[in-house]
Amino acid sequence: MHVVTIASMTPDTEAAVSVDASGNVQWGDKLVVNPWDEYAITEAVLLKEAHSGQVTVMAVGAEAQAEALKHGLAIGCDQAIRVWDPALVGADSLAYARAAAAAIRKLGDADLVIFGKEMSDSASDQHVFQTARKLGWTMIGFVAKIEAIDFAARTIRVRRMTDQGSEVVSGRLPAVISVLKDINEPKYPTFIGIRKAAKAEIPVWSLADLGLSAAAVAPRTAISGHRELPRREGSAEIIEGASAQEQAAKLVARLLEEKIL
Amino acid sequence: MDFALNEEQIMARDMVRELARDKIYPTLKEWDRKHQPHPDVLPLLAENGVLGINIPVRYGGQGFDYITLALVCEELERIDASLRVIMSVHAGLNSLALLQWGTEEQKQRFLVPQARGEKYAGYGLTEADAGSDPVNLRSTARREGDVYILNGEKMWISLTALADHFIVFAKTDPHAEPRHKGITAFIITRDMKGVSTYDEKHKLGVRAGSTGSIVMQDVEVPVENRLGEEGEGFYIAMSCLDNGRYTVAAGATGCIRACLEDSIKYAKERHTFGVPIAQHQLIKQKLAFMQQWYDAAWLLVMRAGWLKNQGQRNTRETAVAKWFATDMSVKAALEAIQLHGAYGFSDEYDVERYLRNAKGAVIYEGSSEIQQLIQADYALGYRHDRPLRCEPVPYDAETWQSEG
Secondary structure, eight states: OEEEEEOOEEEOTTSOOEEOTTSOEEOOSOEEEOHHHHHHHHHHHHHHHHHOOEEEEEEESSGGGHHHHHHHHHHTOSEEEEEOOGGGTTOOHHHHHHHHHHHHHHHSOOOEEEEESSBTTTTBOHHHHHHHHHHTOEEEEEEEEEEEEETTTTEEEEEEEOSSSEEEEEEESSEEEEEOGGGOOOOOOOHHHHHHHHHOOOOEEOHHHHTOOTGGGOOSOOOOOOOOOOOOOOOOOOOOOSSHHHHHHHHHHHHHHTTOO | OOOOOOHHHHHHHHHHHHHIIIIIHHHHHHHHHHTOOOTTHHHHHHHTTGGGTTSOGGGTSOOOOHHHHHHHHHHHHHHOHHHHHHIIIIIIIIIHHHHHHOOHHHIIIIIHHHHTTSSOEEEEOOBTTBSSOGGGOOOEEEEETTEEEEEEEEEEEETTTTOSEEEEEEESOTTOSSGGGGEEEEEEETTSTTEEEEEOOOOSSOTTSOEEEEEEEEEEEEGGGEESSTTOHHHHHHHHHHHHHHHHHHHHHHHHHHHHHHHHHHHHHOEETTEEGGGSHHHHHHHHHHHHHHHHHHHHHHHHHHHHHHTOOOHHHHHHHHHHHHHHHHHHHHHHHHHHTHHHHSTTSSHHHHHHHHHHHTTSSSOHHHHHHHHHHHHHTSOOOOOOSSOOOOOOHHHHHOOO
8 A cells, every 4th residue: 555645844834924014915824734634644644553554754845844754754654755846936726736646656656646625825626636636546535534445456445525515525546535524533752753754854856856847837827916915903891880781781782773783 | 063963852852742732731730729730740650651751761761862852851841840740759859869870670670660650750869957968967877787777857858748769868877977978878768667758738839749758667678778888978968969850950940931831822812901911011021021031041951961961070050050040030021920910920821830839949959059169169279070980971873763
């Protein structure tokens, strides 16, 4: 079995995000492992523990992405690979997916690819589905539990969440899945894993290594600017009264007047 | 001179930071209020290998260095002193003493299960009438054939209710001159006949930790449980303190950081006179001092850690770090409460707990006054480091990380 998990660094979810005058987002300086990817990495390591095999953690991006890979190694992934090429600067989701799919194919024996549900900064998950499409593999999104997986028989059965509830879906391997927070409790690094991660030299695969041309990853879409949500205006009013009953009566009268009740 | 932490140290620090914040902090206050040890802390530290962080891999530990021990202690006390106290006694006072002074057989029997987190360890030096003056201890050890018979009572012992192993000190020669030459160290276990413990229930701070007394009544301790030679106990006790005080100092930097971080957050949220209080100069001054205290304390701790990694004696450097860091943690906590105003006086916020905890650390493992005497005596030339039969064990990454 060979499971691949794709991880990213995203801006700290606690950072105050703002948009400057020229429409650029200020995300703050600190990056964290995309919180959704923590579940993906953990699920890959849990599968390894249950089925014995290999887990590769992969990232598409510049040097800063290596931290997500080190985190993966510290939790128990066997190897890490970073995909990067100057031609990927400004890549859109499709370009990202082309690079990711080519790297997964280069591994040669991947059975399952696990993504976190989405990127926490852009709330975007297109790259997940596009990667599956580029690979031509089964795609199952929003997985809350892997109910059964048989690497020999090439089958997977999962419970996935829908707007209405959940459904159980069976499919063939190789497959790409995206996972939700229900799937596990993220693992913490181990000290042995930390030592391994600290010593690891992570290979970088360029477009040439993947057999892709710069034209193949030229972005088809571009974000021209961001805007902040309009500020909500509001005011507070204190209802005075001699007793709680009187205050309640006045409050109800006001709510009726405003047609809230 | 290199002030940078390496990647391994940073990742270990961050892991412990996240573990303590996610797994313990949310429920800490309820145990502090109940004056009871938080039941999840020891298992969490054991399962994740924290208890053996800087013990060589071949003795069941994780093979990290002394600097990492300090970083771990800082992160634990960033949440609560009760977490760091565990490292002080289990790792600092006990396990590192076994590494330095234990026979190979003692290391296999006691250090390996402690480093793996299968057994918890404590340290008993202090008695009712022997605190700053440990040579005054009254516990006795009488040799009878292949055993020593121990009698006495140890007081203010951390992890009393939870530890399986204790290093205790008793007089094998009550009439020795000088008196400290009559003290010997022993490893006792909770299951030995005649060993009983009880917890102190109402302390000002470290309420989510276990502190109490060990009573030894005709406890038969086999000769092979004697740590070091007969009469060597005082030197062993003092060398243990070099490691224990180091963890206390490192923990105190975590307490100062807690005061600083909580105060920064509050100062930005709380408004007076139409602006966040962070914009008032007297508030800025408090924050500036806290930052200065943190930086200076941290650097003193790192210097002591560097000496430990080299295997050099560090009694003075560790003592000055412990004195400064703990004294400043009390000041930082007082300022943090003042900055929080009436809210800081309530346990709705954490800063009052920081003060209650900090006040303990200027008393235990050598009061601030004792640390001052140590500094003065070294400066005056009244005190010198004499060679030890077993010198501190230097850190060597290759041998500490090898399995064999």
